[in-house]
Amino acid sequence: MPHIRIDGQQIPFEEGQTIMDAAMAAGIYIPHLCHNPEFTPHGSCKLCEVKLNGRNCSACTFPAADGQEVESNTEELNTLRKRITQMLFVEGNHFCPSCEKTGNCQLQGVAYHLGMLDSHFPHFYAQREVDASHPDIVLDRNRCIFCDLCERASKEADNKNVFAIAGRGINKHLIVNSASGKLGDSDISVDDRACTVCPTGAILVKGEAYKIPIGERVYDKQEIDIVSLETDT
């Protein structure tokens, strides 16, 4: 069986696997936000950047090949990942203490994991729309990090086309496939995978927010690296 090495550790992989697939199978955590093994890799958040032959590449999209020497858990890469996470924080409007998703949020979990103590960059204070038109689901674009997982989940798991990303550059935003542009007029339903796949609190199912008290949530108990490997997300 062919092998790659991540930070000196030799791990096997199967033909067709990415570096991320091989790492997860071997119990090595590479921080990520836009990646979810259930769906086609996207490669946009750039948190999973690793170094291969001195060049950066996204572990979630780059194919594993025999003999690759991959650097991942290094100070340089973890600093880079922290800065990218901080970029995501300042780009949107993230208020962890008042967010329903706190403790279950991957963005927050990754930030803790990378030792992020401040936002470092100046905030953008972006104007983002909240859409509460659907009886069961709320879309708060303030918390959207453009991971595209809702779009992929809606297409690949739900066989629908509820979400898409529009706009260019820093004006990028999430749009909903309905004539009014509102979630309430779309064909999304509360049991769609797209409703639960969001790594942040941008898409939430109404009435669920405080069923599990703060302090007893996923990342309150275990760090994201352990959760990620145990739950394969």
Next chain:
Amino acid sequence: MELFIKQLTRKYQHQATRLLMMLREVQAQYFYIPSAAIEFLTTELDIPRTQIISVVEFYAFLSTEPQGQYDIFLSDSITDHLLGKQDLTKYLCHKLKTNLGTTRSDGLVSINNTSCTGLCEQGPAMLVNGYAIGELTQTRIDEIAGLIEQKIPLNDWPPALLKVDDNIQQQGLLLSTQLEKGAAMRAAWRRGIMETLAELETAGLRGRGGAGYLTAWKWKFCYESVEEDDICNTEVHTQHQRYVVCNADEGEPGTFKDRVLLNNYAHELIEGMTVCALITGARQGFIYLRGEYLHLYPKLLAVIEERRAANLLGENIFDEYIAFDVEVRLGLGAYICGEESALIESLEGKRGIPRNRPPYPVTSGYLNKPTVVNNVETFVAAAHIALHGGEWFAQYGTKKSKGTKILSISGDCARAGIYEYEFGVTVQQILDDCGAENVLGVQVGGPSGTFICNDEFNRKIAFEDLATGGSFIIFNESRSIFDIVQNFTHFFADESCGFCTPCRVGTSLLKKQYDKIHQGHGGAGDLVELQEIAKLIRTASHCGLGQTAAQPILTTLERYPELYQQQLQKIDFEPGFDLDSSLEIARKLSGRDDEHAHLAQVEDD
């Protein structure tokens, strides 16, 4: 409207890949993309409305808000600034009694900025309803404003106004000869496909877009690539679709050589594409023409028609049952579409988002089929090589950079225009030829290239030294480095596609940080932070746009550290929030600009 959309979709055979072409016509008809049009297109093309909305919002020349019947885009490249663009913008807005970035209340005219329109040597330039007008002066603006106020249709405007000059200053290997139509194809066919490929390899031709990949290898990989389920099928090369794509989306500020090639050497270009098709087995080609070159579109269609009539394109090339045809598709204002995989996405009727690689276009390109994407100049050179052979070409240039390079020269010089040089020419030689004096520096390869200062003019144009897609902008000693770099830094923030975090957020952060220093509010820490963001964008971005977006800052910081130091405040910390400038809106609202309407950030002692 429903009828209009039905006719439109029929004209484009209900092919969603041609969405941009259809949206261009909707925009021209209604001066924006009405949401009703999106709904009709959704039905007619059977694609989600979200795909259409995302395309409309992505491209600069499409709009969800009504624009003027005369829709003006002012080219905002540094080369336009050097020629007085900013004052002319004020003059134009004053003449037409409207503001930049708005549509006049009567709906007659709208004025916006856009990135470089490729008329750099005859700027300042603008587009009116997509058509280029150069050499703007107050007199010409008076004329234009008059025509608009009198509502004269663009077709009836004086041709002299809409004339685009070629400005060929120096001809070399490619520009000095026009090939006999069909000669290169016939030579390639007679010599044999593999033999012609070998000639191309001997020639050492490398991609002229700037990256410099060996053309022969690209074509060979495309020819060899086999879809997985067809590995056992020996007939695969005749059965499977492959594509040849010409990247005529030269968006790098300061580049305009493809404009001239497309205008005068379109036969050579299509000849080169046809040779590529013979070699790779492609039956369909595309020219992806940047929207800014709309004025060249009818001309290209005429050339294609002429070649079809001569059996040089179409079903029966050489009566040997070789089929190859070319379609022109127009872009709609997005620099990123010059990146080959983003260009392919755009050809497919989508946003121009660069793909994850591998796979590369040679194995999975247009509609996931093997695709060759090459620059206009590369195809023209390939046509010449197919006719004259590899040795002929390889005798020119340097060891690693064979042949010639066509440069687009603009900025502070006496004779701006198109120059063809053998690779290896020094910057000094070029400056002498175009009559540039008191030169501060040259931006070689556009904003994504390198800024070189006046002690580096012995450097050479070649892949091994100064690689360039052809942009060559000269600055004299009266110019400010900070104005130049600021223009470039804003350009990248405007043109970032937004796909990956480092480029999307990073280019905007870089823009804010640079503006702060440029406005004289930067402290020592701000310069450190600037460099940190710049390096992060360079290492972590998804594609070439992000990886080079910080080049203007990094290359000037390296060359002028003392200038940057002088630009800083002599304090350790300067707040990011500028109190006085944030009162600007209040001043505008109250119509005041007196002393008491201003506040100092820190009270003077």
